[in-house]
Amino acid sequence: MPADKAKNAVAVAIHRVSKRFGSVAALDDVSFDIMRGEFFSLLGPSGCGKTTLLRSIGGFEAPTAGDIQIDGQSVLHLAPYARPTNMIFQHLALFPHMNVRDNVAFGLRMKRTDAATTARRVEEALALVRLEGYGDRGIDQISGGQKQRVAMARALVNDPAVLLLDEPLGALDLQLRLQMQVELRRLQRQLGATFVFVTHDQGEAMAMSDRIAVMNSGRIQQIGTPAEIYERPVNRFVATFIGHANLIEGRVAEQRADGTALIDVEGLRVAGTAQALAAPGASMLAVMRYEKLQIEAGGNASVAGTGTSTLATVSEKTYMGAALRFVCRPGVGPTLTVDAPNTEAGRAICEGDSVRVSWAASEINLLAE
Amino acid sequence: MMAPEAPPPRVRDPYRFWRAALLGYAGIFFLFLYLPLIVIVVLSFNDSDATGFPMRGLTLKWYTRVLTTPDMLAAFANSASVGAVAAILSTGLALLLGLGFRHELRGKSAVLNLIIMPILLPGIVGGIVLLVFFGYLGLRSELWTTVLVAHVNYVLPFAFLTLYPRLHRFDRSLEEAAMDLGARPWAIFRHIVWPLVRPGVIATAMFAFTLSFDEFIRTVFVTGYERTIPVLFWLLIVDEIAPHLPAMAVVIILVSTAVSLAAFLIGRRADRSA
């Protein structure tokens, strides 16, 4: 069992992997490590190379350059049937001519496991995914969520060192999808297995992962915990791909000793946290997430110069249920969108009202452009 | 009580004439298509030594003759056995070709066209080509050499055309899933591909059988002493208009139709479950 082995060990090492399809660079010099027992997600827009990377780990694509190691051994020369990985395919690829039990038993039978052991482990795997008693059902006699579980059982019964999952929840409706997210996470914790999970749904990646690799056009943009990626995006792509943010370009007006800086955006001063020191006058991008901004009615006395608030007029208000969205026009500078919790005070603010929009410098990221 | 509804005003159908004409055309079409068949069936029961009308009463004696004459039975056996072997060989080859063609190959479309081209060759040309070819090889005309080769050669492109779309539609991710679970290529074929394409392969083989069973033009060039049904039939027509010819024709039609129908049903079931 992977869980028995030392944690903090590298399960999968991706080293400078590139993959070209003709003139398309599906993967461009990708390097990172996935730790043992980790729930690791590959997140990115359609066509960014997630599936290609996953298939390269599983042995279905041969990288054009670079190396892939599993438990310290290069696996590039191994065919998929010889790799210690199992994959859950986007459309599950359950064998339609076999019943649930034979689907789950397939991997063990291919390894010539004896019949008694196979039968026992298949029942265990079915119990693990809560499908006891479904062994005799045909694949066309079970629901979408159950198919999902069969695919899980079929892979997990082989006790893979690494489980590869290619958007396995993509075809499910929202309710079932949320349910299966919890289920997957439970399985992963229970088994202590290494999961590499591909998704283009940021919420899903956030909710499930220990770490996320954000990809775009074949390159890794950022790797980190969900909080790191959300709170400290390293570039414009990550800032826009995950969550909603006002992206505002300005010039550094003042760099302070505490790591914060003040930038000037068309006359509006914005204080934020710079991830690297920037010279005065340098161009920077302020990432102001909608929900990191506060809005309050009235407000005439501005704390001028601190760069943590501005007076503005509400030009648009949208009721979104859990939140209220305000588009605000400050006296100077660009418009700011604010998501406020749905409270009585917030609901009282109307279009055309004068408001104060404020924020904490620690919540605003300043990125060098 | 509601007032009785007024009948809808009669609208003159502007296409009435054309509809009638079309109906007439369709009628004539089916008449030409099926009348000769019906005539043959009727004549096969005619108790008269001369083939043709008038009817002289009903009899089954022509069928008895067809099904008991040694010549006839030998020809049936020849046609059926060559048909079966040709069907198995050509379907097997088509299966291998089809599996191979799912991969990216250089010059794939050129090779595909080469395989299908013989369909365009007129049968008589095909027969002459084979005759010349076998002559060069010094092969004697025999059932299990020249005739079998000629039939496989003729049937293969059709078998390929029938089978290839089914193989092409096959979900590759099933094979990848099997490989991921530890199956090597042969195990993938045995446990995944074969069970799923088997109905299509069987339907193709039956179709191939009917093509071989009916093949005449090429066969007549390369046949030896062992005759197939169409060749025997032709000899009977050339010699004399034998009175049992209609009965023989009906038997041939029945065999071909039955096999084709079975192939169609199997194929349709395979497509539905695919």
Ligand SMILES: Nc1ncnc2c1ncn2[C@@H]1O[C@H](COP(=O)(O)OP(=O)(O)OP(=O)(O)O)[C@@H](O)[C@H]1O
């Ligand atoms: N077999 C192939 N031949 C040619 N190009 C390919 C092939 N597979 C992938 N590509 C290209 O490589 C790029 C990455 O594809 P990939 O399937 O890895 O994207 P993805 O991130 O999984 O996208 P999605 O979210 O839509 O599944 C795309 O531009 C795609 O068109």
Ligand SMILES: [Mg+2]
């Ligand atoms: Mg993909």
